[in-house]
Amino acid sequence: MATHPLTAEPDTVLAVDGLRKHFGPTVALRNAGLRLLPGEVHALVGENGSGKSTLVKILSGVHRPDVGSMEVGGRPFAPRMPAQALRAGIDTVFQEVLGVENRTVLDNLWLGADGLLRPVSRDAGRRAKAEKILTALLVTPPPLDIPFGALQLSDRQTCCITRSLLRDPKVLILDEATSALDYDTRTRLFSLLKERAAQGMSIVLITHRMDEIREIADRVTVLRSGETVATLDADWDHDEMIRLMTGGAHLVQDTVRVAADAADTAERPVVQRVRGSRLRPGGAPCDAVFRQGEIVGLAGLEGHGQDEFLRLLLGHGDTEGVVRIDGDREHRVTDPRRARDLGIAYVPRDRRGESILPWFSILDNFAIATAGQDVRRGLLSGRSAEKRFGHYVERLNIKYGRTSDAITTLSGGNQQKVVIARWLASQPKVLLLNDPTRGIDVGAKRDLYRLLRELSRLGLTVVMLSSEVDEHVELMDRVLVFREGSLAAELAHEELSRERLVDAFFGGAAVTA
Amino acid sequence: MSTTNHPALTPVPDPGPQTTATTAPRRSLRSLFARHTYLFALGLALALLVANLVNQPNFGATSQLANLAPLGIAAMASVPSIMSGRGGIDLSISPLMTLSALLYATQLHPIGLGGYVALPVLMVTGALVGTLTGLLIVVGRLQPIVVTLAMFFVLTGVDLKLAPSPTTVSGTWMANFAGSMGPVPGGLVALAIPVAVWLLITRLTTYGSLLRSVGGNDVTAFTSGVPVGAVRVLAYAMGGAMAAVGGLVLIGLASTAEAGTSSAYTLIAIAAVALGGIPLQGGGGGIANALAGAAAIYLLQSLLGVLQVSQTWLQVIYGALLISAVLFGAIAARELKAGR
Structure with missing residues (x-):
């Protein structure tokens, strides 16, 4: 394992050493360091609470460190506000999707590019530049003159990234900025980032997705409890990375799937059923059953109907065919309030x-x-x-x-x-979860998986929408895959694999239901 | 991207199949109201104008504009601070107007600065007071409503100190505001000055865009590198400069300056802004809203006066009107959101 060097190489873009930061009694950073080379994609990983976000906020000028040194291009760097960090060429896309909802998309894309009292520039080039990047990311970009608030989450995040790309910074920091992007947009973003990196832009990528790091990162710096523990080269080993992040905790036994026996679950009583409900006007009707003690995943590319399906189970939308079955009695789930009374609990996505x-x-x-x-x-x-x-x-x-x-x-x-x-x-009978592990760290995820498994063993039916393929493969007894607004495929646990699942997202898997 | 996709953050019940044939014209009308938030107040003002013209045969435009001017200016001066968001509001506009009048009557007029030279001097003074207010709010990170309430008391006290009893200043250049300046009604000129200040700063410079962005989402603006604090301070300074003009119109109208007018426009100016459709959470609206709201309130006052409706009812009607305007704005805004 390679550790970060003690002295800066001459061509280091950003050198951070010995950062310390506390908030009241909480120490967020103990001894954080980072070396960023020109034109590299550098992943920053660590569990939640390891100090990634604090480090980013210091680099972007939102917080100031208690002690520690920072240099940009060999010069001392101590931004007191984001505007100063931006002037030094350090541009951050934050985890929270930040936009001014009542301003147009175009205004949002160029926000912060103007001084306080400068003549209004009628620069038509701005529109063209914005369109160029948005087209590269979205293929069909949204109209630039509609309010930002009218965009869906994924497009909003794309716009936030575009805002930073338009400024062409020396260092681009993406703090969990790809979490709301759909698969295609993310792929296009990564190829654009590689292009920019080849032109000399350094990129700091913070993500919980190992596949993203594997795909794009040249080096990886691991943070643990506010300390930089290692910087690894691209050939990093997955187990070693996990070990560095968790401080040597043994995780292998947890990664072994503990799905219920399929033959057994098929015998169990049905607790909720959907028959002939449409997720969207004009969509194909959906049929599904949920049995006691099962963990069922809802999967698909973003916006393909899994959200609507989960909401259907909760009593929103076309609830004609949605029933809760309790023994031999059937109760229609007419609305969310009724759903709650029937023992259906819901954990929303936006915490x-x-x-x-x-x-x-x-x-x-x-x-x-x-x-x-x-x-x-x-x-x-x-x-x-x-x-x-x-x-x-x-x-x-x-x-x-x-x-x-x-x-x-x-x-x-x-x-x-x-x-x-x-x-x-x-004490619900059915627990509906909407992407509960979005933005939480590996350790907390594992805890959650263990918990859900235990609950299902006690007879609770868990229906969980997840945007992460690995989660479905690891945790679910069964996965329902949605495509273009309807239920497209069902994968039993013995046929679950990353490849099968992603294949199903794109319409490859046969319907086994 | 083009498939219907509910934003994850706002779970709304499925709107169901939409029949566009019948709802389209209504929707476009409503979205027109949602986009141009001043239209409700403007429509109201026009209707009231017609009612006034019918009931008052000698409804003279010149004197009416002069009488409207102080409220119109007070409302416009309230706009920048409200638009700057995060609870931005300036309760000290009304005593600042009076301060401007008193400074003119007791300080500038006696030393011979009687004419229009006084105007820029007092506008700069107003801007400085506004800057102080803004700095207290931004640097001290204090609640605007508390700081400007404090400024309201301080300025009212200063007003009383300057002129414990009404000071008469007749026959000055300011009287033109109540009459005509050449062929142009003086009230119109008075109203045009803040409008010009506003348009120059917000249309010709980047400030207008920044003010709306800061009011809309200051966290985004801050992290995008916008000098949020400076934008806010400048908003209060602009309000102060506009308020100074209002004080001079008061002198023109009454030929006296008195501390008693200190609180006269505080609440009614904010009522005019709200009636005009400016969201108090900031980021939206503009000076047209304030003018339309002020005109509606003024014309209502005038009409009810002619119809000899008692003062008691006047207040109730203001309140009812304000609530209906806010409701109307909310319905129109919802339509705009749903009509994505």
Whole structure:
């Protein structure tokens, strides 16, 4: 394993050494370093809480380090605000999709390119330049004069990346900036990035997807607990990387799939059924059954109907044929409220916007949906909630300080676990999850997989939409693949592989259902 | 990309099959209202104008424009700070107008700076006061509503100190604002000055685009390299400069300057802005909204006065009108979102 050199090579674009940063009592960075060469794609990996985002925010001028040195092109670099980092040629696309919704796409693409009180430039070249990059990424770019808010998530993220590419920076930092992109756009982005790198742009890529790193990164720097532990060359070994990130924790046994026995699950009672429902007006009708104790994956390229299907199970849309089966009684799932009453729980995708109450404590975030269980003599009992929460802390491996801390003090993975605990406390029969591992680290993912497996063994039916192929292969008993707005294929666990699944996304696999 | 895809962030119930034949014209009308947020207030103002003309045979344009001017200017001066977002609002516009009038009456006029020379002097003074307000908000990271409320009290106090009793200043150049300047009504000239300031700065420079972006999403603007703080400070400075003009019109109209007018336009200016369809969360609208809103309120006052409706009802009607305007704006905005 190669470690980063102690002295900067003469042609280093960006040299970072001994960065330290704390927020209150939390130490976010202990000793972070990075050497960036011209024209390289450099991946930055680490579990959540390893300090990647803090490092990026320091490089982009959002935060200032407590100690440490930074140099750009051999000159000291200490940006106090993003504008200064941009002037030095360091441009960051942040994890959060950032756009001004009420301004046009074009305005958003060139945001920040103008001074405060400069004459308005009627530069027609701007439109052409923007169109050129957007066309390279999206093939059919959205109209540039519609409001940014009218774009779908994937296009918004593409626009944020385009904004940075338009400025042609020396260093482009992509902080989880490809998570919302669909497969084709990501592929086109990567070829564009390779092109730019060949012209001398250095790219820092932060991603949770190993396949992306394998595909594009020339070198990889691994962060662990706020420290740079290694910089690896392109021929890195997967197991070694995992070991570096987790600090030697043994993960092999977890990667062995523990799917239920297929013959066994086929015998189990059906708990929810969809018959003849259409995901979209004019789409083909869908039929599916979900059995007790199964983990069923919903897969497909982004926007191919899996979202609509999950929402259907929850009681949105064409619910005519959606029923919850309890023994020999069938109940129609007419709306989300009815779904909840029938024991169907839902964990939304957008953690910040739809699931957590950011200004509430961890405990309140847990208890909010099931507070009725904590009523003692007509009053809410904190102790009761505490006790119920304690029940889940160990099983979910939730790491926190005190239950009275704000939920936002937790890492993304732990926030997600609290949300899942919230719904488990309502003792559902069917748990619907919408991409629950999006943006959370490997360790937290493993915990979640283990947890879902255990829950399914206890009889809970789990239906999980996931955008990650590996997740389906590792975790699911069965995967429903969606294509062009309808259910296209069903893969049983013994036929699941990356290749089969991706093949099915593109219409290759036969329908086995 | 072209397939229907619900944005992951906003789960809305399926809109179902859309029959475009019947809804298309209505949708386009509504989206017109959503895009041009001042149209509701403008339509209201025009209707009220007609009603006024019917009920008041001698509805003189010159005097009406002069009477409208102070409210119109107060509303316009409120616009930049509100547009700058993150709770931006300037409650100190009204006492700043009065300060401008009093500075003129007690300081500039006595030393012979009586004519239009006073105008730029006072506008710069207003801009400096606005800059101070903006700096307190931006550098101190304080709530705009609290800072400008404090400024409201401070300026009201300064006003009282400058002129404990009304000061008469008759026969000055400012009287032209109440009459005519050549063939042009003075009120129109008074209104045109803030409009010109606004258009020069927002249309000819990049500032207009930056102000809307900062108001729309300041985090995006900041991380994209926009000097967010400077944009905000400049917004308050612009408001201050505009307010100064309003004070001089007050002198023209009344031939006196008195501290008693300090709070006269505080709430009604914000009502005019809201009625005009400017979202108080920032980023949207423009000066046309403020003018349309102010005109509607002024003409309503005038009409109800002619019809001898009691003052009590006037307030209730303002409130009801404001709520209906906000509702209307919300419905139009929703239509724009749904009509993607």
